[in-house]
Amino acid sequence: MIGKRQKTQMQLALDACATGEAPSETSQGSEPIVAGQGSESQARRESLMEAVCDRRNMRSALKRVVANKGSSGVDGMTVERLPGHLKRHWPTIRDELLKGTYHPQPVKRVEIDKPDGGKRALGIPTVVDRLVQQAILQVLQPIWDPTFSAHSYGFRPGRSAHQAVAQAQRYIEEGYGWVVDMDLERFFDRVNHDRLMARLATRIEDKRVLRVIRGFLTAGVLADGLVSPTQEGAPQGGPLSPVLSNVVLDELDRELEQRGHRFVRYADDCNIYVRSRRAGERVLASVGRFVSNKLKLRVNETKSAVGEPPERKFLGFSFTPGSKPKRRLAPKARKRFKDRVRKLTRPTAGRSIEQVIEKVTSYLKGWLSYFGFCQVHNDLIALMKWLRRRLRSYLWRQWRTPSNRYTKLIQHGVLPKMAREAAGCRKGPWRMSASPVLQLALPNAYFTALGIPTLTPTQAMP
DSSP states (O other): OOOHHHHHHHHHHHHTTOTTOOOOOSOOTTSOOOOOSOOGGGGGSTTHHHHHHOHHHHHHHHHHHHHHOOOOOTTOOOGGGHHHHHHHHHHHHHHHHHHTOOOOOOEEEEEEEOTTSOEEEEEEOOHHHHHHHHHHHHHHHHHHGGGSOTTBOTTOTTOOHHHHHHHHHHHHHTTOOEEEEEEBTTHHHHOBHHHHHHHHHTTOOOHHHHHHHHHHHHSOEEETTEEEOOSBOOOBTBTHHHHHHHHHHHHHHHHHHHTTOEEEEETTEEEEEESSHHHHHHHHHHHHHHHHHTSOOOBOTTTOEEEOGGGSOBTTEEEOSSSSOOEEEOHHHHHHHHHHHHHHTOGGGOOOHHHHHHHHHHHHHHHHHHHTTOSOHHHHHHHHHHHHHHHHHHHHHHHOSHHHHHHHHHHTTOOHHHHHHHHTOOOOHHHHTTSHHHHHHSOHHHHHHTTOOOOOHHHHOO
16 A cells, blocks of 8 residues: 555656646556457557556556565665655656656566476566556556457456466367467567567557667666676566567467467466367477467477376366366475475474464465365365374474473363373374374364364365
């Protein structure tokens, strides 16, 4: 949330330049952008930058940038300082945008862990550049989104990964029992700038907008104290990167539609559904050639393959065999869950069980909001059982000495004889966590009372 003082600062900064602005073409406030009805021709007019700089559009963009928080860029400016900076410098920034002389700064490179154990490079723009990108996005996305393929689900208002998975499930139910699981290798790092700008030029006539977008693509990357030029790629981390990726891959969507394929694409993950392995192998080869020759991108041969849906994963889910497939957790999704919980419940952290459960519960709520879409509720129930066993193991290790373990067991209602035998047992914490005495002392209701959700079949099978 932006404070009252920050709102006032932005209001003053933008009101000072209000004269002669174009009418706002975006929704006010910080509500999610929903693709509106419109034609692509709207984005082609030469006064597009005036709509970007409209004070209501910029105020909305500021709210989003501040709400999204995020790290500072190469200049070290935080989102908290942005409103004050704009109060002093917005007239200059706006003048540069309207004259087409605005120059984005290099992005700061950071690496985050990928689910498969590798690293993903992110490019963090400065907060001012993020503001400009967000303002451009808010004008272009409602115009462009209706022109994108119905088979595209990633980074689009009103569309989600759950919808993509559900559509894949429908194709399997229709008898398309083989999937061409295609992954684009380092997609965001390999986007060809010239091809992207050529595509954008067919959608945008305002050369000032084209110039600033190219500036974001070629601003360079700061890593290890040195700025390196960027000859290709659209760095992940800025508000514009997702919609630009959809512009690039819309060409792939149209090609697949022209060929009559049944497919689902979410960002650079594309699944094509066919009736036989032989057909799938032909499709993978021919589409791979199109991606390489036409889009100047590469198919990741390690991750791409033809298989039956239960053998493959899509956006964290897999499917059960048969003509009525159900959504289930992919093996890697289960592994990531356990890895994360292990990290949160490390015995060396020195936290109380209440502190541990607070962190676990916060993670679990977000996890369930996505993976609760699973229809095989036993997958979720099994993970919840494992989680409670992990917490019992944590407590057993925390109790440490036999005398303290005896005391704690008595406090939790265990009979003295059973408590004495358990306290003197030499089994390790993990083996003890499955013992009847610990399940008696620390039943499911104990963890529920501390905040751990209890899954029911209804919750697990939306």
